[in-house]
Amino acid sequence: MKRRDLLKAAATLPLLPLLMRSGTTLARGAGTLATTLHSRLRPGQPGWPAATEWERLKQRVGGRLLKLEPPFASCSAPQPGNACTEVLKQLDNPFAVGDNPALTQTSGWADAWTSQPSAYAVAAESAADVVAAVDFARKHHLRLVVKGGGHSYQGTSDAPDSLLVWTRHMNQLSLHDAFVPQGCAGHVAPQTAVSVQAGAMWIDAYHAVTTQGGRYVQGGGCTTVGVAGLVQSGGFGSFSKRWGTAASNLLEAEVVTADGQVRIANACTNPELFWGLKGGGGGSLGVVTRLTLRTFELPKFFGGASMAIKAANAEAFRALITQAMTFYREALFNPHWGEQMALRGGDTLAVSMVFQDLTQKQAESVWAPFVAWVRAHPEYRFIQPVQITAVPARYFWDAEFFRKYAPQLIVSDNRPGAPHDHFVWAGDSKQVGWFLHGYQSAWLPAALLQTGRQARLTDALFDASQHWDLELHFNKGLAGAPADMITAARDTATHPQVLDAFALALIGAYGPPAFPGMQGVTPDLPKARREAAAVDAAMTHLRTVAPGAGSYVSESDYFLRDWQQGFWGGNYPRLAAAKRKYDPDGLFFVHHGVGSEDWSADGFTRLRT
Structure with missing residues (x-):
């Protein structure tokens, strides 16, 4: 001050x-x-x-x-105490x-x-x-x-x-066979749902709803993300192309507003507060203490497809991007598929996709033409083999199942007495404590996949990748989702561009943990600034084909200008x-x-x- x-x-x-x-x-x-x-x-x-x-x-x-x-x-003391040792260990x-x-x-x-x-x-x-x-x-x-x-x-x-x-510590959950929001009796049909307290993580929700309950709730991909924060920010998960956003599936919230009142918010009671909580960003309208989310029938299978392909040179890499985007448009642009493709340094395309409601054989059949195309061209080689696996959907967040059959895919909470169902995907563990250098996102409209515009998309993706790695998160754009899910998402505060986006482009740079007071750890700020500039240069290329592209509030640039428009568009007023x-x-x-x-x-x- x-x-x-x-x-x-x-x-x-x-x-x-x-x-x-x-x-x-x-x-x-x-x-x-x-x-x-x-x-x-x-x-x-x-x-x-x-x-x-x-x-x-x-x-x-x-x-x-x-x-x-x-x-x-306490870490700066001549003899650091147990508190310092414990926090560093974990x-x-x-x-x-x-x-x-x-x-x-x-x-x-x-x-x-x-x-x-x-x-x-x-x-x-x-x-x-x-x-x-x-x-x-x-x-x-x-x-x-x-x-x-x-x-x-x-x-x-x-x-x-x-x-x-x-x-x-507010992490209790309860399942409902026939939930009707308060004040909505006679106006809303009963629905299957789950009520979740504000402190619960998505692994808690998935364990209760899917592993134990045999149903599905649309939530986040990272298991340690908080349920309440994700819902209020919009809430994209691996299968959002099928079940929409977490915000669009919110049925009711309990929230403490600034006057100290505990209010119920749903479509019938405090409807404007309810709408604002659905994607308006956490921590702005009140403190959410409980949410109730719609649940769905569980498909038979969830699964994943992964591979990494290295091109021999830049020209071949550009052709690979073209082929990948064409293949996405023709085979993956539908509710079955989610997650991402990444363009990495060294002219590499990495695939880490998930699918729902397909058998392993069906998923392999989907990918067969693309894999055959790569193998038919000597300028490409697989540096990570093609892996396509399906599992019964009820096991997709079952810690015991993964410990037995695929322990390399998860990292468990190893503390004594920790809940046995708690794990994080191994690919997400790198984010723990990271120090961000730069991070930007942009929704890419589905029109860019059209034959007449795809060449410009390929050029923008290639040019961006020459500055920094980038990822296309297909599940974070709702184009290709069922009509009812798009309609539900339209009735949220999330930026309207998401309705017609085929993907969210993400570009980020980071360093190791650098909490204040950590001994011997100082962020390399000159390096961070160089990498932030590279992130900005990469995103500039994407914005040439998607001018005015909005950003996902949870994954966006801290320094975003005109953030009201960038996060919420016409919903901000x-x-x-x-x-x-x-x-x-x-x-x-x-x-x-x-x-x-x-x-x-x-x-x-x-x-x-």
Whole structure:
């Protein structure tokens, strides 16, 4: 905070003790205080809650108030203690990282943010705990942060000098045979569903719904991502080409709004809040405490197809890209297929696709023409063999099944007493603690696959790949999905471009974990900046064929300009109206979240009222 802003705030601080004693009166008049102060308080400033006030909050939440310290602080001691040793030992375990309220799954982003713990955290176990935290933050005008899985690349579940609502322990799930949202009786037919508390991860949901329940819920690909955060950000998973987004399958949410009220949001009750939660971004409209999601009949099989092909030279690589895009359009552009193809350095195409509702023989038949084409041309060679495998769908997230038949594909939580069903896909383990250098995304319209435009697409992909590796996530574009799934996704806040996108292009660069305080670890910022520039150059080529392409809010550029348009397009004015209705004083703030333009980049100083 600038000195003159602090002096302005200090002029009003003698009134704080009287206002704070007013309890409910202050809660109702929070907007007046926010507008007067123009800034949130930090530790050490006049008006920061006294120890007795923190103690009262602790009592209200059943003792579940934690004073957080930097997790690597003890590592600088001449003889580091057990706390330092333990956190370093588990730094590659995403479950352990998630279980530490002072850590996030990303350690930072070059020239953007670094992972730093909140001053205090409420380890919430109920909506009542969340209400207590929200009331306390509003009353004392604190920066409030919400964290479940802690996977935010942009640091939205992280802020120093804040009060953290940590929902990790709210992880109960329940299945429903005939769910009807509250207030919708007679208007909505009963549906099979699952209710999930805000702290649950997708592995918890898949274990309950698929492994144990024999049904399917549309969720995220990475098993350690939080359910609540993914749904609020839109929610693409491996099979979104078949079952849409997680947001489009939300039936109801329980949410604590800025006034400390626990509200039910669905199509019949608080419908604008409900719509905003479906893709409007986490942490902007309230604290979600429970979600209920539609479930589906499970297909017989899930499976995967993988391979990597190296071209002899750049000309051959360009031809390989053309063939891959033609093959995708003709054979894979349908609800059966999801996940990705990657263009990598060394003129390499890597395939890591998944499929549903096909036998292994059928999947092999689909790929046979492409594989035959590659083998018929001597300028290509397989540097990773073709592997196509199908498994009974009920086993797709069954940890015991993979430990027995394919242990190389998963990494289990190896801590004593850890839930036996917890694992992360081996390919996702590299993300644990990573320090981002650059990351950008763009939805590519399906029209680019048309014969008359495909040459330009090939050129753009090839040119981009000469700057940096890129991935095409086909499941993160809904073109080719069933009509009912597209209709459901249209009724969400997610950028409308996703409805006609065949893929989301992702380009990212990162380094090893670099949490503040780690001994002997310093991010190589010159290298990070060079790589960020290469990412930007690569994406520039893609935007020549997809001008105005939107970005997926969960996987996007921290420095994105015109982010309102980039994340939500024409949906933003409606989201902003929901924000004004349910959080008129801006209690909830995240970087590039709805309404964040009213605040400074750190969320502490109001820029406009």
